[in-house]
Amino acid sequence: MSTKIVVKQTIGIYTLFLLTISCLTISCKSKNNNYIVYYNRVNEIDSIYRIAHQPEEAIKQYRKLFRKYNPKNQDNNEEYETYIKLSDQHQKNFGGKKSLYKLIPLIAPYEGSYGSYFGLFKKYGIDSSEVKQRIADWKKGLNKQLVDSFSIAFIRDQAEGRRNVQLMENNDRINAGLIKWTFENHGYPSVQKIGLIGNDGVFMPMHALFSHMIDAKEYSYFKAKMLEYVKSGDCIPKDYANMVDRHNLQIDKLEMPYGSYPSYSTVIDTMKVNRNRKKIGLRPLKRSSKINKKL
Numbered sequence: 001m002s003t004k005i006v007v008k009q010t011i012g013i014y015t016l017f018l019l020t021i022s023c024l025t026i027s028c029k030s031k032n033n034n035y036i037v038y039y040n041r042v043n044e045i046d047s048i049y050r051i052a053h054q055p056e057e058a059i060k061q062y063r064k065l066f067r068k069y070n071p072k073n074q075d076n077n078e079e080y081e082t083y084i085k086l087s088d089q090h091q092k093n094f095g096g097k098k099s100l101y102k103l104i105p106l107i108a109p110y111e112g113s114y115g116s117y118f119g120l121f122k123k124y125g126i127d128s129s130e131v132k133q134r135i136a137d138w139k140k141g142l143n144k145q146l147v148d149s150f151s152i153a154f155i156r157d158q159a160e161g162r163r164n165v166q167l168m169e170n171n172d173r174i175n176a177g178l179i180k181w182t183f184e185n186h187g188y189p190s191v192q193k194i195g196l197i198g199n200d201g202v203f204m205p206m207h208a209l210f211s212h213m214i215d216a217k218e219y220s221y222f223k224a225k226m227l228e229y230v231k232s233g234d235c236i237p238k239d240y241a242n243m244v245d246r247h248n249l250q251i252d253k254l255e256m257p258y259g260s261y262p263s264y265s266t267v268i269d270t271m272k273v274n275r276n277r278k279k280i281g282l283r284p285l286k287r288s289s290k291i292n293k294k295l
Contacts, residue, residue: 035281058086059086
């Protein structure tokens, strides 16, 4: 065997080894990262941008964060979108097309808002027809079984305006069973699995469905599993907090740990609530209230 062939084989084996190690490293990072750390870091960086008015520092910190975590794009934060737009405004490298392609599935669930992004995509060589096609492909990739099931579940949830108590309780039991089955077989039904708009235009915001699980026999199971899904990045902290707060208020007659319903009940210990909020990745109450008023 010639020296050239041996060298080529050695290089090939070494390259394959590096690729394998790289893939395993990325996989381990994605699997082991706690997204509560991510959410809190996003909140800190958002303050660097909006309160300290240091957009270039915010860009730098976002870039570091997104190297470690696959980005989300939460309501009231839109952190990945903010990072890209700020970078574009300040002529900073954000990854161009590659990063914009990563943004598309994050905005895909929010039908009707695509038009506002077309100018940015076009600037980097992605025309509106390509964006629409990629969103259409994203929709095709949703879990059809779960979309069908949860479309029915949300219709069932609102049957007769929830005025028929016996029917409401029976429907909530059926939906609790569906949620438990979904957790055990498919994980959390996030917007990246089922979208926000189901069959026949049914709106499917998970927090609304979970707010009716507060008296379910499976509540303790849901509470524990949803916290796991907050850590994995599948369930947004706000949805978990809404369910737990409502259970405490309406079922246990206790104080809210996360202060998700400030108009419903007066939060007595704000410092305690803010500590609890940070434990699941939520902004402090005052900061959250200011941002919500601006929206």
